[in-house]
Amino acid sequence: xxxxxxxxxxxxxxxxxxxLGERVFMKMRGDRTITGTLHxxxxxxxxxxxxxxxxxxxxxxxxxxIPQAPRVERRSLEMLFVRGDGVIxxxxxx
Amino acid sequence: MLIFSxxxxxxxQVITVELKNDLCITGTLKSVDQFLNIRLDGIRxxxxxxxxxxxxxxxxxxxxxxxxxxxxxxxxxxxxxxxxATRREAHNTGK
Amino acid sequence: xxALIPFTTxxxxxxxxxxxxxxxxxxxRKLTGVLRSxxxxxxxxxxxxxxxxxxxxxxxxxDIGVLLIRGENVVALGEIDLIAEDNLPxxxxxxxxxxxxxxxxxxxxxxxxxxxxxxxxSLGFVSDRHEGDAY
Numbered sequence: 001x002x003x004x005x006x007x008x009x010x011x012x013x014x015x016x017x018x019x020l021g022e023r024v025f026m027k028m029r030g031d032r033t034i035t036g037t038l039h040x041x042x043x044x045x046x047x048x049x050x051x052x053x054x055x056x057x058x059x060x061x062x063x064x065x066i067p068q069a070p071r072v073e074r075r076s077l078e079m080l081f082v083r084g085d086g087v088i089x090x091x092x093x094x
Numbered sequence: 095m096l097i098f099s100x101x102x103x104x105x106x107q108v109i110t111v112e113l114k115n116d117l118c119i120t121g122t123l124k125s126v127d128q129f130l131n132i133r134l135d136g137i138r139x140x141x142x143x144x145x146x147x148x149x150x151x152x153x154x155x156x157x158x159x160x161x162x163x164x165x166x167x168x169x170x171x172x173x174x175x176x177x178x179a180t181r182r183e184a185h186n187t188g189k
Numbered sequence: 190x191x192a193l194i195p196f197t198t199x200x201x202x203x204x205x206x207x208x209x210x211x212x213x214x215x216x217x218r219k220l221t222g223v224l225r226s227x228x229x230x231x232x233x234x235x236x237x238x239x240x241x242x243x244x245x246x247x248x249x250x251x252d253i254g255v256l257l258i259r260g261e262n263v264v265a266l267g268e269i270d271l272i273a274e275d276n277l278p279x280x281x282x283x284x285x286x287x288x289x290x291x292x293x294x295x296x297x298x299x300x301x302x303x304x305x306x307x308x309x310x311s312l313g314f315v316s317d318r319h320e321g322d323a324y
Binding site: 013017020021029030037039040041042043046048050077078079080081082083085086 | 096097100130159162167171179181
Binding site for chain 3: 098102113115119124125126127128129131133137143146147148149150151152153154155156157159160
């Protein structure tokens, strides 16, 4: 049983390989998260996703330097290449 | 190499390159190299008031390392082909 | 071999040599000059270089001359449309005035970034806007 698991996941990027064609969640630099369907990846964690939902977390600061309540800006993008150096984590969504 | 080849298939398509400084440049993809440096022709910048220096620029070379995203039309991409190529590349480079 | 040339750094930049270009650097600087040479690392050699400072639609120029730019600092290199350049709605202002405006803007940004980092850090986001914001 353990061998069967090891055969499929033997290095970190194997979890990305298993997610090809599936929905994934990614946490990104720049206060962003995205979910999308994974179609391609490489060793740098460059990825290509479709039907992407991106959330950008924004804090506005007023004249007096007081932060306003954090808000989330959402965007939908039909096809997106994401450069790997901005990726913090990738996780399959159930 | 896979992603480089992927971008080559997008040559002459209109794409939007979003940089890490939030600058978004839309234009026709003319060239891409192994570093994913991108050459766009006939460009338009989103939010020109924040980036007034780009107003007189018509063609641009973007260094790959400053790119955050590249947005493109879904019809520009054959996702089945792309997944197959990714599996093949993973198979060839891994173990 | 010919077919490969468009897919190299060199292949994509040949037609910009001896043209007036704008180079944007990672620290936010905008330089204009004539592109005389470059290589596969996107190192650029510019002649008659001018650094242009922008504040909204106002600008000031600083003469620099010949400049070799190391590729890793480059964000983008753009070809300037000389006709479009003449029709821009820009107003030149004195350099001192420009520096004061930019310093005030930078001070505000630094203060705001500290506040933003604190709030977003508590939500589990890593701070990286210090280098990313400028260019």
